[in-house]
Every structure is written in C-alpha cells, then in structure tokens.
Amino acid sequence: xxxxxxxxxxxxxxxxxxxxxxxxxxxxxxxxxxxxxxxxxxxxxxxxxxxxxxxxxxxxxxxxxxxxxxxxxxxxxxxxxxxxxxxxxxxxxxxxxxxxxxxxxxxxxxxxxxxxxxxxxxxxxxxxxxxxxxxxxxxxxxxxxxxxxxxxxxxxxxxxxxxxxxxxxxxxxxxxxxxxxxxxxxxxxxxxxxxxxxxxxxxxxxxxxxxxxxxxxxx
Amino acid sequence: xxxxxxxxxxxxxxxxxxxxxxxxxxxxxxxxxxxxxxxxxxxxxxxxxxxxxxxxxxxxxxxxxxxxxxxxxxxxxxxxxxxxxxxxxxxxxxxxxxxxxxxxxxxxxxxxxxxxxxxxxxxxxxxxxxxxxxxxxxxxxxxxxxxxxxxxxxxxxxxxxxxxxxxxxxxxxxxxxxxxxxxxxxxxxxxxxxxxxxxxxxxxxxxxxxxxxxxxxxxxxx
Numbered sequence: 001x002x003x004x005x006x007x008x009x010x011x012x013x014x015x016x017x018x019x020x021x022x023x024x025x026x027x028x029x030x031x032x033x034x035x036x037x038x039x040x041x042x043x044x045x046x047x048x049x050x051x052x053x054x055x056x057x058x059x060x061x062x063x064x065x066x067x068x069x070x071x072x073x074x075x076x077x078x079x080x081x082x083x084x085x086x087x088x089x090x091x092x093x094x095x096x097x098x099x100x101x102x103x104x105x106x107x108x109x110x111x112x113x114x115x116x117x118x119x120x121x122x123x124x125x126x127x128x129x130x131x132x133x134x135x136x137x138x139x140x141x142x143x144x145x146x147x148x149x150x151x152x153x154x155x156x157x158x159x160x161x162x163x164x165x166x167x168x169x170x171x172x173x174x175x176x177x178x179x180x181x182x183x184x185x186x187x188x189x190x191x192x193x194x195x196x197x198x199x200x201x202x203x204x205x206x207x208x209x210x211x212x213x214x215x216x217x218x219x
Numbered sequence: 220x221x222x223x224x225x226x227x228x229x230x231x232x233x234x235x236x237x238x239x240x241x242x243x244x245x246x247x248x249x250x251x252x253x254x255x256x257x258x259x260x261x262x263x264x265x266x267x268x269x270x271x272x273x274x275x276x277x278x279x280x281x282x283x284x285x286x287x288x289x290x291x292x293x294x295x296x297x298x299x300x301x302x303x304x305x306x307x308x309x310x311x312x313x314x315x316x317x318x319x320x321x322x323x324x325x326x327x328x329x330x331x332x333x334x335x336x337x338x339x340x341x342x343x344x345x346x347x348x349x350x351x352x353x354x355x356x357x358x359x360x361x362x363x364x365x366x367x368x369x370x371x372x373x374x375x376x377x378x379x380x381x382x383x384x385x386x387x388x389x390x391x392x393x394x395x396x397x398x399x400x401x402x403x404x405x406x407x408x409x410x411x412x413x414x415x416x417x418x419x420x421x422x423x424x425x426x427x428x429x430x431x432x433x434x435x436x437x438x439x440x441x
Contacts, residue, residue, distance in 0.1 A: 060425075061422045062418055062421070063379040063381075063382045066393065066413050069396075069410050070411070073410060074410050155287040155288065158287035159383070161289075162289075162386065172290070173293065176297055180297075182298045183298045183301060186290060186293050186297065189290055190290055193285065194286050197286075198281070
C-alpha cells in the first residue's frame with residue numbers, strides 16, 4: 001500500500017485537484033441556476049415560470065450521465081462545441097441546479113407569512129422585499145439541504161471522467177487499467193472522495209450555517 | 220456534421236432501444252429489490268444491544284453515501300475477481316446499486332421506525348410481546364407506510380442512476396445508445412431518445428409517488 005502511494009500518489013493528487021476544480025466550478029453553476037430557476041418558478045409572469053419549470057423537470061427527469069453525453073456529443077451538432085472540462089462542470093452544475101431550484105423555492109415559501117406582510121406594509125418594492133427581507137431568511141433555511149446536495153454534486157463530478165476529464169475517478173481507472181491494482185486504485189479514490197465530503201464540505205457547510213444564523217441574530 | 224434529425228433512423232433503432240429500456244427497468248427493479256431488503260436489515264442492525272455494531276454500521280453507511288456510485292461499481296466489478304469472486308457485469312452492477320441505495324433506504328426506514336410513538340413500544344412491552352413480534356406486528360406495519368414516499372423517491376433515483384452500469388458493459392439504455400453511436404456515427408438520435416425515454420418514464424413515476432404521498436398522508440391522518 002505504501003509503495004502504491006509512493007508510485008501513484010502524485011497522479012492521484014493531480015486527479016484530486018481536477019476533481020476539486022470541477023467541484024468548485026459546478027457549484028458556481030449550480031448556485032446560479034438554482035437561484036434563477038427557484039425564483040423563476042415563483043415569478044408572476046407565466047413564461048418565466050414555464051421556462052424555469054421546463055428546466056427543472058428536464059434536468060431532474062433524466063440522468064446526469066445522459067445530460068453529460070448529450071451536452072458533450074450532441075450539442076456540437078447544433079454548433080456549440082464545448083471543451084470536455086467545460087462540458088463536465090456545466091452538466092454537473094445544471095443537473096444539481098435543478099434539484100437546488102426546488103430547495104430555493106421551498107425555502108422562500110417557508111419564510112414566515114408575517115415577514116412578507118410586513119415588507120408589503122412598509123411598501124417595499126417586490127425586488128427589495130426579496131433581496132432585503134425574504135432571501136436572507138430563506139438562505140438560512142436552505143443551507144442544510146444544500147450541504148447534502150453539494151455531496152451529491154461531488155459524487156456527480158466522478159462522471160466527468162467518462163468524457164475524458166482527467167479527474168480523480170479517471171486517474172483511478174487509468175491506474176487500474178495499467179497495473180490491475182484494482183483494490184488499491186479504486187479504494188484510495190473512494191477514501192479521497194470520502195475525505196473531501198466529510199473533512200471539507202460538511203464542516204465548511206456547518207460553519208457557514210452557524211455564521212449565517214449569527215448574522216440574522218439567531219444563534 | 221450539422222443538425223439533421225432523421226426519422227427513419229429513429230424507427231430503425233427504436234426496437235433496440237425498446238429492448239434496452241426493458242433491461243434498464245429490470246436493472247432498476249432488481250437493484251431496488253436488493254436495496255429494500257438490505258436497507259431494512261441495515262436499519263434494524265443499528266437498533267441492537269451492541270453500540271459497537273451501531274457505530275460500525277453508521278460509519279460504513281456514511282462512507283457509502285458520500286462516495287460516487289460509479290466508483291463503487293468499478294470497485295466491486297474489478298476487486299471481486301481478485302479476491303476470488305468473479306462477477307458478471309449484471310451481478311456486480313446490481314450489487315453496487317443495491318448496496319449504495321440500501322444506505323439511503325436504511326435512513327428512510329430509520330426515520331419511519333423512530334416516528335412510531337413511544338406508547339406503541341410501551342404497550343408491546345406491557346403485553347409481554349417478544350422483540351420479534353413487536354417489530355413484525357406492531358412497529359414495522361406502522362413505520363413502513365410512513366417511509367413509502369421516501370422509498371418512492373429512491374426508486375426514481377435508482378432508475379436514473381442505471382446508466383452508470385454502462386461503464387462495466389451492462390446493455391442498458393446508455394450502453395445501447397453508445398453502441399449505436401459508435402456503429403453509425405450518429406449520436407443525435409440515440410442520445411436524445413434515451414433522454415426522452417427517461418423523461419417519459421421518470422416524470423409519471425415521480426408524479427405517482429407524490430400522489431401516493433398525499434393519499435397516505437390523508438389515510439394516516441398526518
């Protein structure tokens with residue numbers, strides 16, 4: 001095992017960095033998509049609602065792998081050729097964003113009625129009401145489910161290996177292919193994914209939850 | 220190559236995709252069956268008298284839930300033969316999906332069991348029921364209906380994760396679409412059809428799960 005890490009540790013670390021980059025970029029895409037679609041589904045204008053609902057249903061109704069292949073292999077036929085790195089984080093981000101949109105929508109609707117009414121009574125504009133009153137409270141509500149969703153996102157990034165992005169999964173597969181040290185290669189990759197999820201993502205989200213709650217004077 | 224959708228090509232590949240859809244459904248169904256049984260066992264395993272067992276199970280399930288399914292599929296498929304268990308792609312795939320989702324389902328069961336009111340347990344004890352009878356006749360019949368919506372969501376989840384089985388060569392939808400694509404150099408129709416088939420199957424199922432949830436809520440007076 002020690003020999004294995006000495007020989008392949010460097011490559012696995014490079015793969016982990018690519019996974020981390022895919023994770024960060026996909027998270028950014030997911031946040032923007034989720035916020036846009038989540039607010040879109042609550043819009044007063046039906047075309048906006050329809051567009052947001054279509055996006056959410058399509059991306060939640062099909063598999064991430066199907067979306068990834070479609071974006072990477074079929075979109076070029078429409079004249080949109082994306083490099084594999086971009087196709088990778090974009091698919092993962094859009095997929096997770098569709099699930100995130102439901103979290104955004106749900107938590108906005110769970111902000112207490114009185115808060116909406118008070119903002120209305122102070123004759124705030126809808127935009128100001130959303131930005132200053134509703135969203136800050138909704139964010140506190142949506143952080144715990146986002147914590148779980150980000151772990152799903154991290155797991156989702158493993159699929160980008162299948163279009164050739166040299167992430168952790170890809171490196172593990174390569175090492176397995178050339179050495180047949182399957183248990184070591186896949187086992188180490190599994191442990192790294194686990195550590196990324198439990199040592200980085202979960203504690204970071206906990207910290208964020210606490211600091212957001214404090215800023216709203218609730219902790 | 221530019222965008223040109225060919226309907227006759229669609230009809231040509233439709234039978235192969237239909238057969239693959241059956242395989243996908245079969246894979247989802249058998250993976251789900253394994254997950255349902257194993258998930259219950261894992262949920263009950265956390266409720267024994269041995270805290271060490273609870274701890275080990277909980278950490279293992281946490282590990283399974285936080286690592287990618289596709290990597291677990293590879294692990295089982297490639298490491299199995301090295302320890303003397305040669306698995307066909309189908310068996311390895313079903314084991315991986317079953318194990319992965321049993322980790323999620325055990326949480327659903329656990330929540331269902333914990334939602335059974337304390338009085339029910341006390342009544343069982345007062346009636347001198349065995350642990351076995353308490354679970355089989357009182358607790359589980361109340362816990363399972365509670366858990367059904369969660370169980371339904373994971374059925375849809377398993378269905379949508381079956382394309383990952385294509386990585387070890389299970390001939391489900393994705394694998395078939397890949398094969399068609401590499402034989403004919405046409406990717407537009409096969410990949411789009413796979414997407415449409417997934418939508419056509421998962422949207423009604425998800426709708427059905429929501430309906431079931433509403434009906435159950437009313438029946439259980441929640």
